[in-house]
Amino acid sequence: MASISLLNPKAEFARAAQALAINISAAKGLQDVMRTNLGPKGTMKMLVSGAGDIKITKDGNVLLHEMQIQHPTASMIARASTAQDDSTGDGTTSTVLLIGELLKQADIFLTEGLHPRIVTEGFEKARSKALEVLDAVKIPIEINKKNLIGIANTSLRTKVHPALADVLTEVCVDAILAIRKDDKPVDLHMVELMEMQHKTATDTSLIRGIVMDHGTRHPDMPKRLENAYVLTCNVSLEYEKSEVNSGFFYKTAEEREKFVRAEREFIDQRVQKIIALKRKLCDGTEKTLVVINQKGIDPMSLDALAKEGIMALRRAKRRNMERLALACGGTAMNSFDDLEESHLGYAGVVYEHVLGENKYTFVEECKNPQSVTILIKGPNKHTIVQIKDAIRDGLRAINNALVDKCVIPGAGAFEVRVYNELNKYKDTVKGKVRLGIQAFAEALLVIPKNLAINSGYDAQDTIVKLTEEDRLNPEPIGLDLSTGEPMKPVDMHVYDNYLVKKQILNSCSVIASNLLLVDEVMRAGMTSLKG
Amino acid sequence: MSSTREIVTLQFGNYANYIGAHWWNIQESSFSYNPEDAPSEISHDVLYREGVNLNRQVTYTPRLLLVDLDGSLKHLPREGELYGNSIKRTNESIESTDDVKKIKEELQNLSADVEVVEQPHASKHDFQKDLEDPVIDIQEKNYNLADNVDTWTDYLYARYHPRTVNIVNDYKHSTEKQTFDTYACGVQLWQTEQFEDEFCDKIRQYVEECDFLQGFQTLFDCFNGYSGLATACMEYLNDEYGKANFAIPVYSPRNTPFENADEPMSDSIRVVNSALAFHKLSEQASLFVPLSTSDRVWRQLGAARQLRSLTYQPDNLYQTSAVLAAYLDTISLRYRLRNAPSAYSLAGFCGDLNNYGRKLAGAAFALPFPMQHKQDLIDCLDQFEGPIFTSLTPNCNIGTDYVIQTLCVRGITRDRLKQPLEKAKEQMRMAAYKCDSVSEMFQLYLQCANHASMSHVASVSMAMPTRIPFPSEMFAEEMTKLGFLSPTTKRQPEEKVVSVPTLAAAQSSSELGDTLETLHREAKRVKIAKLHRYKAAGLEEDDYVDALEQLLLFKDNYEDNFEL
Numbered sequence A: 001m002a003s004i005s006l007l008n009p010k011a012e013f014a015r016a017a018q019a020l021a022i023n024i025s026a027a028k029g030l031q032d033v034m035r036t037n038l039g040p041k042g043t044m045k046m047l048v049s050g051a052g053d054i055k056i057t058k059d060g061n062v063l064l065h066e067m068q069i070q071h072p073t074a075s076m077i078a079r080a081s082t083a084q085d086d087s088t089g090d091g092t093t094s095t096v097l098l099i100g101e102l103l104k105q106a107d108i109f110l111t112e113g114l115h116p117r118i119v120t121e122g123f124e125k126a127r128s129k130a131l132e133v134l135d136a137v138k139i140p141i142e143i144n145k146k147n148l149i150g151i152a153n154t155s156l157r158t159k160v161h162p163a164l165a166d167v168l169t170e171v172c173v174d175a176i177l178a179i180r181k182d183d184k185p186v187d188l189h190m191v192e193l194m195e196m197q198h199k200t201a202t203d204t205s206l207i208r209g210i211v212m213d214h215g216t217r218h219p220d221m222p223k224r225l226e227n228a229y230v231l232t233c234n235v236s237l238e239y240e241k242s243e244v245n246s247g248f249f250y251k252t253a254e255e256r257e258k259f260v261r262a263e264r265e266f267i268d269q270r271v272q273k274i275i276a277l278k279r280k281l282c283d284g285t286e287k288t289l290v291v292i293n294q295k296g297i298d299p300m301s302l303d304a305l306a307k308e309g310i311m312a313l314r315r316a317k318r319r320n321m322e323r324l325a326l327a328c329g330g331t332a333m334n335s336f337d338d339l340e341e342s343h344l345g346y347a348g349v350v351y352e353h354v355l356g357e358n359k360y361t362f363v364e365e366c367k368n369p370q371s372v373t374i375l376i377k378g379p380n381k382h383t384i385v386q387i388k389d390a391i392r393d394g395l396r397a398i399n400n401a402l403v404d405k406c407v408i409p410g411a412g413a414f415e416v417r418v419y420n421e422l423n424k425y426k427d428t429v430k431g432k433v434r435l436g437i438q439a440f441a442e443a444l445l446v447i448p449k450n451l452a453i454n455s456g457y458d459a460q461d462t463i464v465k466l467t468e469e470d471r472l473n474p475e476p477i478g479l480d481l482s483t484g485e486p487m488k489p490v491d492m493h494v495y496d497n498y499l500v501k502k503q504i505l506n507s508c509s510v511i512a513s514n515l516l517l518v519d520e521v522m523r524a525g526m527t528s529l530k531g
Numbered sequence B: 001m002s003s004t005r006e007i008v009t010l011q012f013g014n015y016a017n018y019i020g021a022h023w024w025n026i027q028e029s030s031f032s033y034n035p036e037d038a039p040s041e042i043s044h045d046v047l048y049r050e051g052v053n054l055n056r057q058v059t060y061t062p063r064l065l066l067v068d069l070d071g072s073l074k075h076l077p078r079e080g081e082l083y084g085n086s087i088k089r090t091n092e093s094i095e096s097t098d099d100v101k102k103i104k105e106e107l108q109n110l111s112a113d114v115e116v117v118e119q120p121h122a123s124k125h126d127f128q129k130d131l132e133d134p135v136i137d138i139q140e141k142n143y144n145l146a147d148n149v150d151t152w153t154d155y156l157y158a159r160y161h162p163r164t165v166n167i168v169n170d171y172k173h174s175t176e177k178q179t180f181d182t183y184a185c186g187v188q189l190w191q192t193e194q195f196e197d198e199f200c201d202k203i204r205q206y207v208e209e210c211d212f213l214q215g216f217q218t219l220f221d222c223f224n225g226y227s228g229l230a231t232a233c234m235e236y237l238n239d240e241y242g243k244a245n246f247a248i249p250v251y252s253p254r255n256t257p258f259e260n261a262d263e264p265m266s267d268s269i270r271v272v273n274s275a276l277a278f279h280k281l282s283e284q285a286s287l288f289v290p291l292s293t294s295d296r297v298w299r300q301l302g303a304a305r306q307l308r309s310l311t312y313q314p315d316n317l318y319q320t321s322a323v324l325a326a327y328l329d330t331i332s333l334r335y336r337l338r339n340a341p342s343a344y345s346l347a348g349f350c351g352d353l354n355n356y357g358r359k360l361a362g363a364a365f366a367l368p369f370p371m372q373h374k375q376d377l378i379d380c381l382d383q384f385e386g387p388i389f390t391s392l393t394p395n396c397n398i399g400t401d402y403v404i405q406t407l408c409v410r411g412i413t414r415d416r417l418k419q420p421l422e423k424a425k426e427q428m429r430m431a432a433y434k435c436d437s438v439s440e441m442f443q444l445y446l447q448c449a450n451h452a453s454m455s456h457v458a459s460v461s462m463a464m465p466t467r468i469p470f471p472s473e474m475f476a477e478e479m480t481k482l483g484f485l486s487p488t489t490k491r492q493p494e495e496k497v498v499s500v501p502t503l504a505a506a507q508s509s510s511e512l513g514d515t516l517e518t519l520h521r522e523a524k525r526v527k528i529a530k531l532h533r534y535k536a537a538g539l540e541e542d543d544y545v546d547a548l549e550q551l552l553l554f555k556d557n558y559e560d561n562f563e564l
C-alpha cells in the first residue's frame, strides 16, 4: 500500500474516498432494512425461506441472523450489532441505525472537505460526554416486582404483541424473583425453558418447579404421584453389554452367560437399594418415591421399580440434576452406597402429560423452589420460537437491571438529552473537532425519529417538540407513541438498560470511526485475507 | 417388551449426507408393508424409530441427526415434511397463499403491521414432485439423476424426523468452494450453543427413547471442518454414554477447493484435517473404517476404484455415494439382524476387529458379488480368480494374510449353495460340499484364501434392492434383473436391475499400517505454521506435533503380525 501511494498519492486518495462512499451506502442499506423494526410499533416481519420455513420476528438480532449479508461493511456492522446482543441481549436495531446515521452525518462534513480523522476525534469527545450524561440520567432502582416489570415490559413489547408481552412480563419477572437469592448474581440457566406445541401463546406460564421433556417408559409405572420424595441421581441402572462381548473371546456359551449374569446382578443390587429405601420411608405412609436419573434405566430395572409403585425417569438433562436439587432440595447422587432420607428432595406432585409422541413430566408444588420452568406454548413452531427468543431477551433485560441497579429513561429521552447537552458542549470546544461532535449529536436523533415514524408521526415535528420540552425540564423527555406528544418516560414506565445504552454508545462510535478511517480498514482487510 | 438393540446414527457433512440419503433409501425400498409377508431378516427398528405426528399419523423415521450448511437443503424444510410447521411453496408468490394469509390475519388482529419477506421459491426436483403424486410410479420413469442432482435432498426418498436436520448458519454451502474448512473450526463450532445445548439435547432425546442402546454410528466428511466437529461429538458421546461408537470418515471424490486457498493449499488442509481426525479417532472411536471411491486421498485424489461389472463417473457425488452406501448397508447387517445372537451387535462388531488397539479397519466390497445367474456358490467360489473384493478404504490395499475380518453377504439363498446329493457330481469332491450354510462356506473359503486369518461371516438371503433412486445405470449389461452375471445375454435397456447380491468386509491387517504411515508422512511435510487458519481457529503448532507423534504410535499397533 505504502509503495503505491508514493507513486500516485492522488489515486490512493481517490480509492479511499470511493471506499468510504461504498461503506456509507452499505450502512444505509442495512439501516433501511432495520429501521421499521425499532420500538414497540415496529413492523412484524414474516420471513419465508425458499423451502417454506417460517420465522416471525420483530427482533433486530433475529433478523440479522436470518439475512444473507454479502457486503463486508454491512456484515461488519451486523457483527457489531449481534455482538451487542450476545453481551447484553438487546439494542441490535439501535446499533445498526446509529452506525448508519453516524456515517451519514459525517459524510455531510466530509464532502465539504473535512478530514475523517477530525470527525472521529469529535466522535470520541462526544462519546465520553454522552457517557457522562448517561450516568447523570440513570435512575437507581430498588429491586422489586414493580420496577422489574417496567423494564421487562418495555423490552418485551418491542418483541411480541402487547397482550402476549404482558403475559410474558409477569412470567419473566416472577421467574427471576423466584431464583434470586439475597444479592447474589442470578444464574439464568436455573430458569428452564420448555416448549409444548399446543394451545395458544398466551397460555405460556411459569411452573414453580421443573418440567422435563420425557416421561416413564414402563406401562405399569405410576403416571402421577403425590407427596413425593425425589431421588435425583447419576447412576447407571442398565446392564451395559461391554466391549469384550465379541464372538471370538468366549470359549463357550456358558462362559458368556456367566459373565452376563454377574453383570446383571450388579445392576439389580443398585435397584434393590432404591427399593429398600422406598420401603423404609414410604410403606405405610402417604409418601411416594420418584427417581430421576441422568443415566439409563433398562426395562428389567424399570419393571422392578414399577412393581414397587416407584416412578422412574431415565436420561434426564445434565443441567436438570442441578435444577432439581434447587427446586426440590436434596442432593444429586453419584452412588447409592450410603443412600438416606436427607439426600432426597420433595415435591407435592409429580405427573406425566402426553402430547403426540412427546411426554412431559411436571415436578410441582416444591417448597421454595430456586429453580423454575417457563412453559412455552403455541399452536405452531414459529410462534414458539418467537416466544422463546422474546423470553430470553426479557430475562436478560431484568438481569441487566439487577446488575446495573439502575435503569435509563427510554422512548428517545436519553438520546434527546444527549443531543441538547452535546450542542451546549460543542461550543466549548475549539476548532473543527466540534463538527464531529455536532454530527454525533445529530446522529443520536435517529432513535426518536424512527420511533416517531414507526408510529406514524412526523420526524421533524417530533424532534422539535422533544428537544424544546427537554430544555425546559430537569427530567428527560421521551415520545408518547400513542399521542405523538412529549412525555416523561418515568410516568409511563418506559425504561431501557443502562448496560445496553452504554454498550451502544461505545461500539457504535468505534465501528463508525473504523469505517470512516477506511484506509486503515482496507489495510486490515488485506491482511486478514491472507492465510 | 421389545428387545430391539437401538443405534443412533449421526451424519456430519454434505458428502456424508449424500451417502446417508442413499443408505436410508436402500433400507426403505426393502420395507414391506404387507402383513402377510414373512418377517424381514433385518430388524429395521435398530436404526429406525416409530412416532406419531400432531395429526396422529404414525411415522417411521431414521433415528438420525445430520448436520449440513445453510443452502444445502434446497426445497426441503428444516423440520422435514412429516410434522408440519412449514408452508407448501409453489411458483407463485407466497403472500397470496391461504397459509400465509391466515398467519398474517392472526398477527394483524394482535398487533399492527406484518411485512412478508420471502426468498425465491426453491425449485423441487422432478423426482420429488413425483413422490407427492400418488398416481405416478417412480419406477417407471427415468430421471437421469446422475446428471441433474444438485444436492442430496433431490433424490431423498426417505422422510426425516423434525429433529434430524441441523443447519449451520455461520458457513454457507457452495459447490464451488468450501467455507467450513479446518478441523479447528469444527472443534470451535462444537463449542457453540447450537451444538453444546441443542444438538446434545437431541441426542439425549433419542437415547432416552431407547431400551437397549447399542451405540452410535458416526458418518462424517473427514476432509473439511466436519472432521473436527464429528470427532468432538464422539468424545462427548463417550463421556456421556460410553457406548460403542463406529465411525465412518468419508472422502468426497471431488476436489472442491477451500475458500482463499489454491490447490496445493487445499490439499494441505485436507491432509492436516485427516491427520488430526485420525488421531482423535484412534482415541475416541471403537472402530473406524474410512471410505472413498478414490484410491488415494491424502495429498492428491487418486483414481476411481474399479469394481467388477460396475461403471460410474469418478467424480459424481450421486453415484459414488451410492456405492459407499451400498457398502454400509451390507456391512451393517452384522448388527441389524433380527433374532441374532448377542455377538451380532455393534460392540461385537467393533470388538472383533479392534484388538491390540487396532481401531482402524479397511473396507472391502463386491458390488455386485460376481456370481453367474445359474451358478452354485460352491462353484462360484471354486472358480474364482483374482481378489474377491475391492478396497473402498483410501490408501489401503486388501489384506490377504494375518487378517482379522468381518464379512456380510447378502442375496445368496440357501438353494444356491450347492446341488443336492443326487445331482452333486463333481461338487462332492470339494471340501466345501460339507458346508450347509452360506456363511459356513465363506468361512471355509476364507480359511483357504487367507493365511493365518480369522473371519466372522454373517449372511442374509435377501439381495440389496437397487430400485430408483439408486443409480442402477452403473450396472453392466451382462447383469440380469436380479443382479447375477449372464455373459451370454444382454439385459435390455428398459429393464432395470432391481436387486444385487453383495459382499462386504471390514478388515484389520498390516495394510492399515501403510495407510497410517502414508498419512503421517504427508502430514509431517505440511508446515502448519504457514496455514494461519488453524492458529486463527485455536490450534497451536505443538498440538499438531503431538497429534502426529500419537498417530505414529497408533501406527505401531499394526507393526507386528500377531499370533492368533
Ligand SMILES: Nc1ncnc2c1ncn2[C@@H]1O[C@H](COP(=O)(O)OP(=O)(O)O)[C@@H](O)[C@H]1O
Pocket: A037, A038, A039, A040, A042, A059, A060, A061, A090, A091, A092, A093, A094, A095, A154, A155, A157, A158, A409, A410, A411, A412, A447, A451, A479, A480, A481, A494, A495, A496
Ligand atoms: N413504550 C415505548 N414507548 C416509546 N419508546 C419505546 C417504548 N418501548 C421501547 N421504546 C424504545 O424503543 C427502542 C428499542 O427498540 P427495539 O425495537 O427494542 O430495538 P433494539 O433492537 O435496538 O433494542 C428504545 O430506544 C426504547 O426506549
Ligand SMILES: [Mg+2]
Pocket: A090, A091, A092, A155, A158
Ligand atoms: Mg430491544
